[in-house]
Amino acid sequence: MQNQVVSREEWLEARRALLLKEKEATHLRDRVNAERMALPWVRVEKDYVFDTPDGRRSLSDLFDGRSQLIVYHFMLGPDWEAGCPGCSFLSDHVDGALPHLNNHDVTWVAVSRAPVAKIEAYKNRMGWKFPWVSSASSDFNFDYHVSFSPEDLGGDKVFYNFTSIPPEEANDELPGLSAFYRNDKGEIFHTYSSYARGPEELIGTLMILDRAPKGRNEDSTMNFVKRHDEYADAPKASSCCH
Template sequence: MPDHKIVDHEAWLEARKALLDLEREETHLRDRVNAARLALPWERVEKDYRFETPDGAASLGDLFAGRRQLIVYHFMLGPGWAAGCPGCSFIGDHIDGTLVHLNNHDVSWVAVSRAPMAEIAAYKARMGWRFPWVSSHGSDFNYDFNVSFTPEQMASGTIDYNYEALPSDQGHDELHGMSSFWRDPDASLFHTYSSYARGIENWMSTMMILDRAPLGRNETGTMSFLKRHDEYAAAPVHSCCHAAE
């Protein structure tokens, strides 16, 4: 058993109520952040970005699939990679079940990577995912949204990621993030929001569940336990769980 303070029920209840006050404060802060996010100004998308899809070439407007809102996940899978980023793959595991609800609420969701479509399709098949996933190979899209970086940018010493300059020798030439877009009836497109790094951590609902487990995330480093879902060995069996068997 972990080394943890053990108290009677009354003392536990007092501590739990104190934590509830903090949890309510967190909820109210999240509401304020969400309101501020919705109040952000928008910027017009001027470039005619093109993508490769399973059905052929498509524009950014086509990715809306007839809806007014689009969320793009910038998935780390570069050209020639044998597999996608484990963290991005973890997010991918959370998406398929949400699509029907997002679509019904006038929101389309699509993953975008720089890998060619054939490489995306192969990895998608391996993982068993159904969500839409397209290639920006040959496009400026990933570079313009600061999730892909040219050799010159990597050699410069710094890259622009998550709205700050970061040392390029501490990063990769592909990083993750998300971007939201709006499509007007006249087909004008607007970029409304982008977020990177831990800014979309709450997309990973598994982490939110772990936060309520007795050991929490139980990490030695950020998501140190994480593997692609087909790479886990059988879960360890602890003798305490089978003592009565």
């Protein structure tokens, strides 16, 4: 830490100057949010089917009676042993938000290509309650550009985050978030998607760290993150059965 140590008066002057920029960022965020709300929509024509603990469900079923659906594209491939640490980090922040989202006519669902049994096992390990389904039986992940076949990765370019990237910068699974709307006729529209660091603002821990003296204290994006049960001081799971 090499920060300059100054008087309270000098600190107040610097803090006021930063406050102006923080207000600019807030106003810019408001304008970006307004433009996000004004984006055109695309009608979803394909009938997607998902595997769930309660059987197969359509995309319409995932709305769970609400008009808005947020899908988190969670990185957990069919042959993965555990979920992505970064996706797990974000997902640690979801359960507390669910009552507020549901009350606001929004349903949150995580989607992965792993089979339901593997999803349920990892979900139980992490202690999460949010809905999580498998898209293994459909093209959903491929159509929304978060899963890539060996043929995709063997080509010259991969389409991710609305652009073409070298396949060596990709993986068989990548993160993202997509939003959908269902009207009274039952028609479904794709309204928004965000990839890479786009959903970062959903991770409240990062927003707190950004205000701590050392910030994120990282060498590369989120390189400090582990699954919450893998930290040295993480509580150990009980071996007792109840």
